[in-house]
Amino acid sequence: MMNSTAPAVRVAGLRVRRGGREVLHEVTFEVPRGSIVGLLGPSGCGKTTLIRSIVGVQIVTSGTVTVLGEPAGAPSLRRRVGYATQQPAVYADLSVTENLRYFASVLGAPRSDVDRVVAEVGLERQRDQLVATLSGGQLGRANLAVALLGAPELVVLDEPTVGLDPVLRQELWALFRRLADRGVTLIVSSHVMDEAGRTDRLLLMREGRILADGTPAELRAASGTDDLEQTFLNLISERTEARTS
Protein backbone atom coordinates (compact mmCIF):
# COMPACT_ATOMS: atom_id res chain seq x y z
CA MET A 1 0.00 0.00 0.00
CA MET A 2 1.25 3.43 -0.88
CA ASN A 3 -0.27 4.91 2.23
CA SER A 4 1.76 2.77 4.58
CA THR A 5 4.93 4.74 3.83
CA ALA A 6 3.30 8.06 4.68
CA PRO A 7 3.70 9.26 8.26
CA ALA A 8 0.93 8.23 10.65
CA VAL A 9 0.08 11.85 11.33
CA ARG A 10 1.11 15.00 9.53
CA VAL A 11 0.02 18.33 10.98
CA ALA A 12 0.82 21.47 9.00
CA GLY A 13 0.17 25.07 10.00
CA LEU A 14 -2.67 24.12 12.32
CA ARG A 15 -4.53 26.98 13.97
CA VAL A 16 -7.51 26.45 16.23
CA ARG A 17 -9.68 29.03 17.96
CA ARG A 18 -11.75 28.05 20.97
CA GLY A 19 -13.88 30.40 23.01
CA GLY A 20 -12.79 33.42 20.94
CA ARG A 21 -9.10 32.82 21.60
CA GLU A 22 -6.50 31.14 19.43
CA VAL A 23 -5.32 28.09 21.38
CA LEU A 24 -3.10 26.48 18.72
CA HIS A 25 -0.74 28.71 16.74
CA GLU A 26 0.68 27.33 13.47
CA VAL A 27 1.40 23.88 14.85
CA THR A 28 3.45 21.70 12.49
CA PHE A 29 4.89 18.23 13.09
CA GLU A 30 4.92 14.65 11.86
CA VAL A 31 4.52 11.33 13.63
CA PRO A 32 6.31 8.33 12.08
CA ARG A 33 4.49 4.99 11.94
CA GLY A 34 4.97 2.36 14.62
CA SER A 35 6.30 4.77 17.22
CA ILE A 36 5.14 6.03 20.58
CA VAL A 37 4.95 9.79 20.59
CA GLY A 38 4.58 11.63 23.85
CA LEU A 39 2.74 14.92 23.85
CA LEU A 40 3.93 16.75 26.91
CA GLY A 41 3.10 20.08 28.38
CA PRO A 42 1.34 21.76 31.26
CA SER A 43 -2.39 21.66 31.66
CA GLY A 44 -4.07 24.18 29.35
CA CYS A 45 -1.29 24.23 26.74
CA GLY A 46 -3.51 22.89 23.95
CA LYS A 47 -2.76 19.15 24.13
CA THR A 48 -6.41 18.13 24.17
CA THR A 49 -7.31 20.52 21.33
CA LEU A 50 -4.46 19.10 19.26
CA ILE A 51 -5.61 15.55 20.00
CA ARG A 52 -9.20 16.44 19.09
CA SER A 53 -7.94 17.85 15.80
CA ILE A 54 -6.10 14.60 15.05
CA VAL A 55 -9.18 12.44 15.65
CA GLY A 56 -11.26 14.88 13.61
CA VAL A 57 -13.80 16.16 16.13
CA GLN A 58 -12.35 19.68 16.44
CA ILE A 59 -13.40 22.52 14.15
CA VAL A 60 -10.08 23.97 12.97
CA THR A 61 -9.47 27.51 11.77
CA SER A 62 -6.76 26.75 9.24
CA GLY A 63 -4.02 24.28 8.43
CA THR A 64 -4.19 20.61 7.56
CA VAL A 65 -4.21 17.42 9.60
CA THR A 66 -3.53 14.22 7.67
CA VAL A 67 -3.96 10.90 9.45
CA LEU A 68 -2.81 7.61 7.86
CA GLY A 69 -2.80 9.38 4.51
CA GLU A 70 -6.36 10.71 4.79
CA PRO A 71 -7.76 14.01 6.04
CA ALA A 72 -8.43 13.79 9.79
CA GLY A 73 -12.00 12.69 10.53
CA ALA A 74 -12.50 11.00 7.13
CA PRO A 75 -15.14 8.22 7.30
CA SER A 76 -12.55 5.61 6.26
CA LEU A 77 -10.54 6.42 9.40
CA ARG A 78 -13.30 5.64 11.85
CA ARG A 79 -12.23 2.00 12.23
CA ARG A 80 -8.50 2.72 11.97
CA VAL A 81 -8.10 5.24 14.79
CA GLY A 82 -8.67 4.44 18.47
CA TYR A 83 -9.32 7.39 20.76
CA ALA A 84 -9.61 7.78 24.49
CA THR A 85 -10.53 11.14 25.96
CA GLN A 86 -9.13 12.43 29.21
CA GLN A 87 -12.59 12.50 30.81
CA PRO A 88 -13.69 8.85 30.66
CA ALA A 89 -16.32 8.52 27.93
CA VAL A 90 -18.03 5.28 28.91
CA TYR A 91 -21.55 4.61 30.16
CA ALA A 92 -21.56 4.73 33.95
CA ASP A 93 -24.79 2.71 34.19
CA LEU A 94 -23.43 -0.27 32.25
CA SER A 95 -20.91 -2.91 33.29
CA VAL A 96 -17.39 -2.89 31.83
CA THR A 97 -18.17 -5.73 29.41
CA GLU A 98 -21.52 -4.25 28.40
CA ASN A 99 -19.73 -1.05 27.47
CA LEU A 100 -17.05 -2.89 25.53
CA ARG A 101 -19.55 -5.13 23.76
CA TYR A 102 -21.49 -2.09 22.60
CA PHE A 103 -18.46 -0.19 21.29
CA ALA A 104 -17.18 -3.41 19.68
CA SER A 105 -20.46 -3.78 17.76
CA VAL A 106 -20.30 -0.16 16.64
CA LEU A 107 -16.74 -0.72 15.39
CA GLY A 108 -17.61 -4.08 13.84
CA ALA A 109 -14.87 -5.67 15.96
CA PRO A 110 -15.10 -9.39 16.80
CA ARG A 111 -16.73 -10.33 20.11
CA SER A 112 -13.50 -11.95 21.30
CA ASP A 113 -11.97 -8.47 21.34
CA VAL A 114 -13.83 -7.71 24.56
CA ASP A 115 -11.92 -10.41 26.47
CA ARG A 116 -8.66 -9.36 24.85
CA VAL A 117 -8.87 -5.69 25.83
CA VAL A 118 -10.19 -6.49 29.32
CA ALA A 119 -7.02 -8.56 29.85
CA GLU A 120 -4.80 -5.91 28.25
CA VAL A 121 -5.88 -3.21 30.68
CA GLY A 122 -6.08 -5.66 33.62
CA LEU A 123 -9.76 -5.32 34.44
CA GLU A 124 -10.57 -9.06 34.57
CA ARG A 125 -11.84 -8.87 38.13
CA GLN A 126 -14.03 -5.84 37.45
CA ARG A 127 -15.40 -6.99 34.12
CA ASP A 128 -18.99 -7.45 35.32
CA GLN A 129 -18.93 -4.46 37.64
CA LEU A 130 -20.96 -1.33 36.87
CA VAL A 131 -18.67 1.41 35.60
CA ALA A 132 -20.15 3.84 38.15
CA THR A 133 -18.69 1.71 40.96
CA LEU A 134 -15.12 1.60 39.56
CA SER A 135 -12.27 3.53 41.15
CA GLY A 136 -10.76 6.44 39.23
CA GLY A 137 -7.86 4.37 37.92
CA GLN A 138 -10.12 1.48 36.91
CA LEU A 139 -12.44 3.91 35.14
CA GLY A 140 -9.50 5.31 33.19
CA ARG A 141 -8.52 1.79 32.14
CA ALA A 142 -12.08 0.97 31.05
CA ASN A 143 -11.95 4.13 28.94
CA LEU A 144 -8.58 3.09 27.51
CA ALA A 145 -9.90 -0.42 26.71
CA VAL A 146 -12.46 1.04 24.30
CA ALA A 147 -9.68 2.68 22.29
CA LEU A 148 -7.96 -0.70 21.87
CA LEU A 149 -11.01 -2.47 20.39
CA GLY A 150 -10.77 -3.58 16.78
CA ALA A 151 -7.40 -3.25 15.14
CA PRO A 152 -6.61 0.47 15.20
CA GLU A 153 -3.49 1.55 13.32
CA LEU A 154 -3.31 4.76 15.33
CA VAL A 155 -4.21 4.98 19.02
CA VAL A 156 -4.61 8.46 20.48
CA LEU A 157 -4.73 8.63 24.26
CA ASP A 158 -5.30 11.80 26.26
CA GLU A 159 -3.64 11.44 29.69
CA PRO A 160 -4.25 7.69 30.00
CA THR A 161 -2.14 7.14 33.11
CA VAL A 162 -3.62 9.77 35.43
CA GLY A 163 -4.38 8.38 38.87
CA LEU A 164 -2.68 5.03 38.32
CA ASP A 165 -0.24 3.48 40.76
CA PRO A 166 3.35 3.00 39.52
CA VAL A 167 2.89 -0.75 38.93
CA LEU A 168 -0.13 -0.23 36.69
CA ARG A 169 1.58 2.62 34.89
CA GLN A 170 4.52 0.35 34.19
CA GLU A 171 2.16 -2.31 32.84
CA LEU A 172 0.35 0.13 30.58
CA TRP A 173 3.59 1.48 29.13
CA ALA A 174 4.65 -2.14 28.49
CA LEU A 175 1.34 -2.60 26.67
CA PHE A 176 1.91 0.55 24.61
CA ARG A 177 5.35 -0.79 23.68
CA ARG A 178 3.90 -4.15 22.58
CA LEU A 179 1.37 -2.32 20.41
CA ALA A 180 4.09 -0.18 18.84
CA ASP A 181 6.14 -3.31 18.15
CA ARG A 182 3.15 -4.64 16.20
CA GLY A 183 3.28 -1.52 14.04
CA VAL A 184 0.62 0.50 15.84
CA THR A 185 1.35 4.21 16.21
CA LEU A 186 0.53 5.75 19.59
CA ILE A 187 0.14 9.37 20.56
CA VAL A 188 0.04 9.66 24.33
CA SER A 189 -0.41 12.95 26.11
CA SER A 190 0.80 13.51 29.63
CA HIS A 191 1.77 16.27 31.97
CA VAL A 192 4.06 14.00 33.96
CA MET A 193 7.66 14.38 32.86
CA ASP A 194 8.86 11.02 34.15
CA GLU A 195 6.73 9.32 31.50
CA ALA A 196 8.49 11.23 28.75
CA GLY A 197 11.55 8.98 28.84
CA ARG A 198 9.49 5.97 27.77
CA THR A 199 8.50 7.45 24.42
CA ASP A 200 10.29 7.20 21.07
CA ARG A 201 9.66 10.80 20.31
CA LEU A 202 8.60 13.80 22.30
CA LEU A 203 6.60 16.84 21.44
CA LEU A 204 6.94 19.48 24.13
CA MET A 205 4.06 21.92 24.09
CA ARG A 206 3.44 25.22 25.81
CA GLU A 207 0.84 27.90 25.21
CA GLY A 208 -0.38 26.44 21.94
CA ARG A 209 3.04 25.99 20.33
CA ILE A 210 5.42 23.08 19.90
CA LEU A 211 8.58 23.99 21.83
CA ALA A 212 10.60 20.96 20.84
CA ASP A 213 10.27 17.84 18.75
CA GLY A 214 12.75 14.98 18.94
CA THR A 215 13.77 11.78 20.68
CA PRO A 216 14.19 12.05 24.46
CA ALA A 217 17.95 11.54 24.01
CA GLU A 218 18.19 14.32 21.44
CA LEU A 219 16.31 16.72 23.62
CA ARG A 220 18.45 15.90 26.65
CA ALA A 221 21.63 16.34 24.62
CA ALA A 222 20.49 19.63 23.10
CA SER A 223 19.83 21.19 26.46
CA GLY A 224 22.85 19.61 28.12
CA THR A 225 20.98 17.97 30.99
CA ASP A 226 19.85 14.44 31.81
CA ASP A 227 16.66 15.62 33.37
CA LEU A 228 13.73 16.08 30.97
CA GLU A 229 11.98 18.41 33.37
CA GLN A 230 15.07 20.62 33.32
CA THR A 231 15.15 20.33 29.52
CA PHE A 232 11.66 21.67 29.41
CA LEU A 233 12.49 24.56 31.73
CA ASN A 234 15.61 25.42 29.70
CA LEU A 235 13.58 25.50 26.51
CA ILE A 236 11.05 27.85 28.06
CA SER A 237 13.67 30.28 29.32
CA GLU A 238 15.45 30.20 25.92
CA ARG A 239 12.16 31.11 24.30
CA THR A 240 11.45 33.92 26.70
CA GLU A 241 14.95 35.36 26.20
CA ALA A 242 14.59 35.11 22.44
CA ARG A 243 11.33 37.01 22.60
CA THR A 244 12.47 39.76 24.94
CA SER A 245 15.86 40.40 23.28
Next chain:
Amino acid sequence: MSMVITLATTRRILAQLRHDYGTIGLMVGVPSVLMILLRYVFDQPTLFDRIGPMLLGMFPFVIMFIVTSVGTLRERAGGTLERLMTMPMGRLDLLVGYALAFGVLALAQVGVVLAISLTWLGLDLAGSGWALLLVAVLDALLGMALGLFASAFARSEFQAVQFMPAFVLPQALLCGLIMPRDQMASWLEAISDVLPLTYAVDAMQQVSREPDVGGELVRDIVVVAGCTLLALLLGAATLRRRTP
Protein backbone atom coordinates in the same frame (compact mmCIF):
# COMPACT_ATOMS: atom_id res chain seq x y z
CA MET B 1 -27.28 3.56 8.16
CA SER B 2 -26.33 0.20 9.64
CA MET B 3 -28.86 -2.20 11.11
CA VAL B 4 -26.21 -3.84 13.32
CA ILE B 5 -25.16 -0.54 14.88
CA THR B 6 -28.77 0.62 15.28
CA LEU B 7 -29.82 -2.56 17.07
CA ALA B 8 -26.67 -2.55 19.20
CA THR B 9 -27.60 0.98 20.28
CA THR B 10 -31.15 -0.11 21.13
CA ARG B 11 -29.77 -3.03 23.17
CA ARG B 12 -27.35 -0.71 24.93
CA ILE B 13 -30.07 1.77 25.94
CA LEU B 14 -32.34 -1.02 27.16
CA ALA B 15 -29.41 -2.47 29.13
CA GLN B 16 -28.83 0.93 30.75
CA LEU B 17 -32.49 0.99 31.77
CA ARG B 18 -32.31 -2.58 33.03
CA HIS B 19 -29.70 -1.45 35.54
CA ASP B 20 -32.04 1.33 36.62
CA TYR B 21 -35.17 -0.22 38.09
CA GLY B 22 -36.08 3.10 39.65
CA THR B 23 -36.53 4.84 36.31
CA ILE B 24 -38.51 1.95 34.83
CA GLY B 25 -40.71 1.87 37.92
CA LEU B 26 -41.33 5.60 37.66
CA MET B 27 -42.03 5.47 33.94
CA VAL B 28 -44.66 2.77 34.32
CA GLY B 29 -45.85 3.43 37.86
CA VAL B 30 -46.38 7.21 37.77
CA PRO B 31 -48.84 7.24 34.83
CA SER B 32 -50.71 4.30 36.39
CA VAL B 33 -51.07 6.08 39.73
CA LEU B 34 -52.09 9.34 38.02
CA MET B 35 -54.72 7.51 36.01
CA ILE B 36 -56.14 5.89 39.15
CA LEU B 37 -56.15 9.28 40.92
CA LEU B 38 -57.90 10.87 37.97
CA ARG B 39 -60.60 8.21 37.95
CA TYR B 40 -61.46 8.77 41.61
CA VAL B 41 -61.00 12.56 41.58
CA PHE B 42 -63.65 12.90 38.88
CA ASP B 43 -65.67 9.97 40.11
CA GLN B 44 -67.87 10.34 37.02
CA PRO B 45 -67.43 7.50 34.49
CA THR B 46 -68.53 9.68 31.52
CA LEU B 47 -66.00 12.42 32.28
CA PHE B 48 -63.29 9.83 32.84
CA ASP B 49 -64.15 8.26 29.49
CA ARG B 50 -63.53 11.66 27.85
CA ILE B 51 -60.36 12.71 29.70
CA GLY B 52 -58.77 9.28 30.28
CA PRO B 53 -57.83 8.48 26.67
CA MET B 54 -56.41 11.95 26.14
CA LEU B 55 -54.12 11.43 29.12
CA LEU B 56 -53.13 8.03 27.75
CA GLY B 57 -51.74 10.00 24.82
CA MET B 58 -50.11 12.67 26.99
CA PHE B 59 -48.20 10.48 29.45
CA PRO B 60 -45.91 8.74 26.98
CA PHE B 61 -45.36 12.05 25.18
CA VAL B 62 -44.31 13.97 28.28
CA ILE B 63 -42.26 11.22 29.87
CA MET B 64 -40.37 10.37 26.70
CA PHE B 65 -39.67 14.05 26.15
CA ILE B 66 -38.00 14.33 29.55
CA VAL B 67 -36.15 11.02 29.45
CA THR B 68 -34.78 11.63 25.97
CA SER B 69 -33.76 15.23 26.48
CA VAL B 70 -31.87 14.37 29.66
CA GLY B 71 -30.51 11.11 28.18
CA THR B 72 -29.06 12.71 25.06
CA LEU B 73 -27.76 15.65 27.04
CA ARG B 74 -25.87 13.16 29.21
CA GLU B 75 -24.57 11.53 26.07
CA ARG B 76 -23.34 14.91 24.80
CA ALA B 77 -21.89 16.10 28.11
CA GLY B 78 -20.38 12.74 29.10
CA GLY B 79 -18.25 12.54 25.96
CA THR B 80 -19.79 9.28 24.75
CA LEU B 81 -21.41 11.12 21.83
CA GLU B 82 -18.04 12.49 20.77
CA ARG B 83 -16.54 9.02 21.07
CA LEU B 84 -19.33 7.49 18.97
CA MET B 85 -18.86 10.23 16.38
CA THR B 86 -15.22 9.13 15.91
CA MET B 87 -16.52 5.61 15.20
CA PRO B 88 -18.48 4.31 12.19
CA MET B 89 -21.72 5.41 13.88
CA GLY B 90 -24.21 7.16 11.62
CA ARG B 91 -26.35 9.90 13.10
CA LEU B 92 -29.47 8.03 12.08
CA ASP B 93 -28.13 4.83 13.68
CA LEU B 94 -28.07 6.64 16.99
CA LEU B 95 -31.48 8.30 16.58
CA VAL B 96 -33.28 5.21 15.33
CA GLY B 97 -31.56 3.20 18.06
CA TYR B 98 -33.02 5.58 20.62
CA ALA B 99 -36.42 5.53 18.91
CA LEU B 100 -36.60 1.72 18.98
CA ALA B 101 -35.56 1.46 22.62
CA PHE B 102 -37.98 4.13 23.80
CA GLY B 103 -40.71 2.73 21.53
CA VAL B 104 -40.42 -0.60 23.37
CA LEU B 105 -40.56 1.23 26.66
CA ALA B 106 -43.60 3.28 25.59
CA LEU B 107 -45.32 0.05 24.60
CA ALA B 108 -44.78 -1.34 28.10
CA GLN B 109 -45.87 1.90 29.74
CA VAL B 110 -49.06 2.32 27.74
CA GLY B 111 -49.82 -1.41 27.94
CA VAL B 112 -49.83 -1.34 31.74
CA VAL B 113 -51.81 1.91 32.04
CA LEU B 114 -54.29 0.73 29.41
CA ALA B 115 -54.78 -2.61 31.13
CA ILE B 116 -55.46 -0.92 34.48
CA SER B 117 -57.80 1.60 32.84
CA LEU B 118 -59.82 -0.96 30.92
CA THR B 119 -60.24 -3.42 33.78
CA TRP B 120 -60.08 -1.82 37.21
CA LEU B 121 -61.00 1.76 36.26
CA GLY B 122 -63.78 0.71 33.83
CA LEU B 123 -62.67 2.93 30.96
CA ASP B 124 -65.13 2.65 28.06
CA LEU B 125 -63.30 2.42 24.75
CA ALA B 126 -65.31 2.42 21.49
CA GLY B 127 -62.34 1.72 19.21
CA SER B 128 -59.80 -1.08 19.42
CA GLY B 129 -57.13 -1.27 22.08
CA TRP B 130 -54.56 -1.94 19.35
CA ALA B 131 -55.32 1.34 17.61
CA LEU B 132 -54.93 3.10 20.93
CA LEU B 133 -51.62 1.34 21.55
CA LEU B 134 -50.39 2.38 18.10
CA VAL B 135 -51.34 6.01 18.68
CA ALA B 136 -49.77 5.99 22.14
CA VAL B 137 -46.47 4.65 20.79
CA LEU B 138 -46.53 7.32 18.07
CA ASP B 139 -47.11 9.94 20.76
CA ALA B 140 -44.16 8.55 22.70
CA LEU B 141 -41.96 8.74 19.61
CA LEU B 142 -43.10 12.31 19.00
CA GLY B 143 -42.12 13.23 22.56
CA MET B 144 -38.80 11.46 22.11
CA ALA B 145 -38.04 13.22 18.83
CA LEU B 146 -38.90 16.64 20.26
CA GLY B 147 -36.86 15.89 23.38
CA LEU B 148 -33.88 14.95 21.25
CA PHE B 149 -34.19 18.16 19.29
CA ALA B 150 -34.69 20.28 22.42
CA SER B 151 -31.65 18.76 24.14
CA ALA B 152 -29.42 20.30 21.48
CA PHE B 153 -30.29 23.74 22.87
CA ALA B 154 -29.82 22.87 26.53
CA ARG B 155 -26.51 23.80 28.09
CA SER B 156 -27.17 21.87 31.29
CA GLU B 157 -29.51 19.28 32.74
CA PHE B 158 -31.30 22.09 34.59
CA GLN B 159 -32.14 23.74 31.30
CA ALA B 160 -33.16 20.44 29.72
CA VAL B 161 -35.69 19.86 32.47
CA GLN B 162 -36.98 23.43 32.06
CA PHE B 163 -37.67 22.71 28.40
CA MET B 164 -40.40 20.34 29.47
CA PRO B 165 -42.75 23.09 30.68
CA ALA B 166 -41.59 25.36 27.84
CA PHE B 167 -42.20 22.84 25.04
CA VAL B 168 -44.94 20.73 26.55
CA LEU B 169 -47.19 22.79 28.82
CA PRO B 170 -48.37 25.30 26.19
CA GLN B 171 -49.21 22.37 23.93
CA ALA B 172 -51.02 20.62 26.79
CA LEU B 173 -53.06 23.76 27.52
CA LEU B 174 -54.06 24.22 23.89
CA CYS B 175 -54.60 20.62 22.80
CA GLY B 176 -58.22 20.43 23.94
CA LEU B 177 -57.57 18.55 27.15
CA ILE B 178 -58.57 21.40 29.48
CA MET B 179 -60.94 23.28 27.21
CA PRO B 180 -62.45 21.90 23.99
CA ARG B 181 -60.63 23.57 21.12
CA ASP B 182 -63.75 24.94 19.41
CA GLN B 183 -64.60 26.88 22.57
CA MET B 184 -61.24 28.68 22.68
CA ALA B 185 -60.61 32.13 21.17
CA SER B 186 -60.06 31.78 17.45
CA TRP B 187 -56.40 32.87 17.60
CA LEU B 188 -55.72 30.23 20.25
CA GLU B 189 -57.44 27.64 18.14
CA ALA B 190 -55.30 28.70 15.19
CA ILE B 191 -52.15 28.20 17.28
CA SER B 192 -53.36 24.83 18.48
CA ASP B 193 -53.90 23.84 14.83
CA VAL B 194 -50.14 23.85 14.23
CA LEU B 195 -49.06 22.11 17.46
CA PRO B 196 -48.38 18.39 17.10
CA LEU B 197 -49.76 17.41 20.50
CA THR B 198 -53.21 18.62 19.36
CA TYR B 199 -53.27 15.84 16.79
CA ALA B 200 -51.84 13.29 19.19
CA VAL B 201 -54.62 13.98 21.69
CA ASP B 202 -57.28 14.19 18.99
CA ALA B 203 -56.21 10.76 17.72
CA MET B 204 -56.75 9.38 21.21
CA GLN B 205 -60.23 10.86 21.32
CA GLN B 206 -61.04 9.38 17.92
CA VAL B 207 -59.98 5.93 19.09
CA SER B 208 -62.00 6.19 22.27
CA ARG B 209 -65.18 7.46 20.55
CA GLU B 210 -65.26 5.87 17.09
CA PRO B 211 -65.48 2.10 16.71
CA ASP B 212 -63.86 2.23 13.25
CA VAL B 213 -60.69 3.83 11.96
CA GLY B 214 -62.00 7.00 10.32
CA GLY B 215 -60.46 9.63 8.07
CA GLU B 216 -59.82 12.00 10.92
CA LEU B 217 -57.85 9.38 12.85
CA VAL B 218 -55.76 8.62 9.78
CA ARG B 219 -55.09 12.36 9.33
CA ASP B 220 -54.03 12.63 12.99
CA ILE B 221 -51.72 9.65 12.69
CA VAL B 222 -50.13 11.04 9.54
CA VAL B 223 -49.60 14.45 11.17
CA VAL B 224 -48.06 12.94 14.32
CA ALA B 225 -45.81 10.62 12.32
CA GLY B 226 -44.80 13.50 10.04
CA CYS B 227 -43.91 15.76 12.97
CA THR B 228 -41.93 12.93 14.55
CA LEU B 229 -39.94 12.43 11.37
CA LEU B 230 -39.33 16.16 11.01
CA ALA B 231 -38.17 16.48 14.63
CA LEU B 232 -35.88 13.46 14.18
CA LEU B 233 -34.30 15.00 11.09
CA LEU B 234 -33.87 18.32 12.90
CA GLY B 235 -32.43 16.38 15.85
CA ALA B 236 -30.02 14.60 13.49
CA ALA B 237 -28.85 17.97 12.21
CA THR B 238 -27.90 18.94 15.77
CA LEU B 239 -25.59 15.92 16.19
CA ARG B 240 -22.26 17.23 14.99
CA ARG B 241 -19.13 15.24 14.34
CA ARG B 242 -16.99 18.34 14.75
CA THR B 243 -17.52 20.78 17.56
CA PRO B 244 -15.78 24.06 18.48
